Amino acid sequence: MGNFLLKRIIATIPVMIIVAIIVFTLIRLVPGDPAAVIAGNMATNEDIARIRTELGLDRSFLTQLGIWGKGLITGDLGQSFFFKKDVVGLIGERLEPTMALAFLTIVITVVIAVPLGTLAAWRHGGWLDRALMGFSVLGFSIPVFVLGYLLVYFFSLKLDWFPVQGYKPFSDGVGPWLHHLLLPAFTLSIVYVALIARVTRASVAEALTEDYVRTARAKGLPESRVLIRHALANAAVPIVTVIGIGIALLIGGVVVTESVFSIPGLGTLTVDAVLARDFPVIQGVILFFAFLYVVVNLLVDMSYLFLDPRIRY
Amino acid sequence: MSAVLSVRNLSVALPTGADRALAAENISFEVNAGEILCLLGESGSGKSVISFAVMGLLPDNVRVSAGEILLGNENLLTLSPAALRGKRGDDIAMVFQEPMTALNPVMTCGDQLDELLAEHTQLSANERKAKTLAMFEAVKLPEPDRIFSSYPHQLSGGQRQRIMIAMALILEPKLLIADEPTTALDVTTQAEVLALIKTLQRERGTAVLFITHDMGVVAEIADRVVVLQNGKQVEAGTKDQVLRQPREAYTRMLIASVPGTEPPAEGITHDGAALLSVVGLGKTYSSGGWFQKKRITEAAKGVSFTLHPGETVGIVGESGSGKSTVARCITRLIDPTIGDMQLGNTRLDGVSRDSLKLARKRIQIIFQDPYRSLDPRQRVGEAIIEGPLNFGVSRNSAMARARDLMNLVRLSPDVLSRYPNEFSGGQRQRISIARALALDPEVLICDEAVSALDVSVQAQVLKLLEEIQAKLNLAILFITHDLRVAAQICDRVLVMRRGEVVEQGTARDVFITPKHAYTQRLLASAPGRGFEFATQTTSGHL
Incomplete structure (x- = not known):
């Protein structure tokens, strides 16, 4: 297993290099000049040229890539054009709200979706099963921003249960933190509940047809134990895989949710950076997302070892 | 009580x-x-x-x-x-x-x-x-x-x-x-x-x-x-x-x-030129590499035998004995690691898969599970003519031949337009036989071809194979774990264990006077030896 971990970590390096080059290139293919944005509407051509030189944008593409790449090796993502700050520091500042949102969303999703999917599989074709299937279609088809505004309208404006927007850091206490985060996390979780409940249902339903479930029943075990220890335990690998994919998708999804609920996380930072053509920040954030994605994937692969003793790397 | x-x-x-x-x-x-x-x-x-x-x-x-x-x-x-x-x-x-x-x-x-x-x-x-x-x-x-x-x-x-x-x-x-x-x-x-x-x-x-x-x-x-x-x-x-x-x-x-455990009377010995000859066939799998220790598995080792037209040679063994590996090497579904294989004058080993195309036609295989070896979305007629069409036979003459084959395997030609799920296991295995025969093979490999069938159906299919062999002078390589079946239909038998042939000889020699300890143990383990059920099912000999 140590070997496997080492191999996987080494394999991460080329992935990250390729992502870095693609991100760097893509951004420079998009029209829009950061120097012009920074200089503002009143600037002369000389002003813009001066700013461009300051930012190093007048050098050749390869030189710029080289400078950035050199920084990356030492863990330096460069300086933001717009915020005039270190990109690493900037990501660090915005990390907590995003991670908190993603974490809470996943917790809500798993707590709701896995039991729901399991019960639906157990009572295959029953009312719960059909209700869940109907809900999934709905969950898949409503865009996050529509659902977000709807929930804000009812729960914040009408019922006044939750704040309309904003974020309170964890250090201010769990209560306020949760109070601000619950509605956005719930909004975000709907589509993942739909996805993971369906996968759980399919996977558990298949496990329930297996011979070992028949054996478990022949042993006179209660249905709850048959369902959890025998069916769900064997259905876990696909469920965990999809939860992993969910986490990865979620990190991309926060861009929209954070905008809707005005949460000062990586999502809002990305939007601001794109509007300002803040190349180093965009590069840094995307690279960071890619890194998270790789880490999540690795964790999912590692989890297989614990879920299924037949899997050995 | x-x-x-x-x-x-x-x-x-x-x-x-x-x-x-x-x-x-x-x-x-x-x-x-x-x-x-x-x-x-x-x-x-x-x-x-x-x-x-x-x-x-x-x-x-x-x-x-x-x-x-x-x-x-x-x-x-x-x-x-x-x-x-x-x-x-x-x-x-x-x-x-x-x-x-x-x-x-x-x-x-x-x-x-x-x-x-x-x-x-x-x-x-x-x-x-x-x-x-x-x-x-x-x-x-x-x-x-x-x-x-x-x-x-x-x-x-x-x-x-x-x-x-x-x-x-x-x-x-x-x-x-x-x-x-x-x-x-x-x-x-x-x-x-x-x-x-x-x-x-x-x-x-x-x-x-x-x-x-x-x-x-x-x-x-x-x-x-x-x-x-x-x-x-x-x-x-x-x-x-x-x-x-x-x-x-x-x-x-x-x-x-129920087939008897004792082979019928001594049959004809098949002399003359061998149709299929296999010499020193071996297949090794290796796994691991990179960081892990390499593991080598010898699935088959030093397997040699010959098969004559009209003859049935059985390969018997338990799971993991390498009997199916041998069949797959001969059909080049997998490539053997070592050994010579010759069909008539054509070499089967060491040549590219493309140049094998014509030889492929001459060796056909029937698999164990008729529920899985036929494409559930393909009409049985299409399944039977697919091979001939691939070799350039016109659709009409391929279909005409398929109708003949259905008669040969005792099914109505009218059912060619049906799907496999409309047939019972025994009928499906007959269709598999017709499919294999559509290419006019000289060698038919039956890989546990009757093992998934009920005993009464198994008897019918074995009898059918025997008739077809007599009619077409087919050489049959019969792979089975079932000693009773092997005893009844094989002229000669190879007993395999862990990739190696431990004993080979005429069916009577192997079953009545087994020499190797493993063969003796295998025969002693066959259930119901005290009861000699059958009067022979197959009329003596294939």
Whole structure:
């Protein structure tokens, strides 16, 4: 297993290099000049040229890539054009709200979706099963921003249960933190509940047809134990895989949710950076997302070892 | 003796739309303490349905429509689900067919027994573990401590079935239901497991309801027998009555279909030029590499034999013996690592797959499972003509030939436009034969081609193969684990074990005077040797 971990970590390096080059290139293919944005509407051509030189944008593409790449090796993502700050520091500042949102969303999703999917599989074709299937279609088809505004309208404006927007850091206490985060996390979780409940249902339903479930029943075990220890335990690998994919998708999804609920996380930072053509920040954030994605994937692969003793790397 | 289980006038209804209304109809029998009752029947006879009805584990849409099932004096059908659950695993236990799938793959073997004890007894964790280890000892598992913390996939098939038996018997149930418990096992393992069940059952006085399709197993283990056909009870009696003086025609037919263990009279020796010759064939698999230690598996090693036109050569062996590897190498479905293979004047090894195309046509193969070897979305006619079309035969003449072939395999040519799911297993295997013959092969490889079939259907298919061979002068390479089948249809036999041929010779020499110890053990393990059932099924010789 140590070997496997080492191999996987080494394999991460080329992935990250390729992502870095693609991100760097893509951004420079998009029209829009950061120097012009920074200089503002009143600037002369000389002003813009001066700013461009300051930012190093007048050098050749390869030189710029080289400078950035050199920084990356030492863990330096460069300086933001717009915020005039270190990109690493900037990501660090915005990390907590995003991670908190993603974490809470996943917790809500798993707590709701896995039991729901399991019960639906157990009572295959029953009312719960059909209700869940109907809900999934709905969950898949409503865009996050529509659902977000709807929930804000009812729960914040009408019922006044939750704040309309904003974020309170964890250090201010769990209560306020949760109070601000619950509605956005719930909004975000709907589509993942739909996805993971369906996968759980399919996977558990298949496990329930297996011979070992028949054996478990022949042993006179209660249905709850048959369902959890025998069916769900064997259905876990696909469920965990999809939860992993969910986490990865979620990190991309926060861009929209954070905008809707005005949460000062990586999502809002990305939007601001794109509007300002803040190349180093965009590069840094995307690279960071890619890194998270790789880490999540690795964790999912590692989890297989614990879920299924037949899997050995 | 008092009856532990009494089944009285039991009928089990199938959901509407099934191929018949009742899965089991008016079934009555009793199982006494210390006795083994065999429910004997072919597929669809309702034998498994009866066992699930006793366990209260019928699928939701299948229900008992009449009769009663008494355990002692208690009617199981009127018990509450909770009360019935309390009896399952405790008073009634069950051993299933496939020990690989019947055990939970993500739980250690020890835990799987432990949860049973935790559910039905008040024992402490230490007592449960001690009891489990003692039971592992009783079913003769080696190193009980290691097995306790092993997962099922780390054990052999026989060991897994011992775990199942340990699990079933640990609470000393009054009734043990064994549903085809040895069908998935190799013959030598089967003999051991049967002996184990019999010993434990004698010691503990357990009543056993033993479900099987295998006449040999019945001969080996039964005290009394109930014969079932299409859900109906055909006849019942003691083992000797049913096997030696069957009253009903169906039972007589079943018994007559069981191939004998002794080969028929010495046949023709096939001299002259060999059609297929294999010299020193070997296949090694290596896994690992990079960071891991390399593991090398020799699936086949130094296999040599010849096959003449009109001759049947059998390769017999247990699972993992390499018999299918040999077949796949000859057809170049996999590439052999070493060795020469020659078909007539054409070399089969060392040439590219493209240049093999013409040789491929001359060797055709029939696989074990007719349910899976035909494309479910392809009409059988299309499946049969696909090969010839590929070799440039016109559609019309290919179809005309397909109609002829259907007559040859005794199916109506009108059914060519149907899909495989509309046929029974035996019919599908006939279609597979027609498909193989459509390319006019010289060599036909039958890889366990009759192993998945019921014994009566198996007899028909074997007879058909024999007729076709005589008509077309086919050379047949017959791969099987079933010694009885091999004894009946092979001219010469190779016995394989762990990739190597341990013995080869004429069928009579190998079966009557086996020289190698392994062959002797294999033959001694064949169930039901005391009963020489058949009068020969096949009229002597292929």
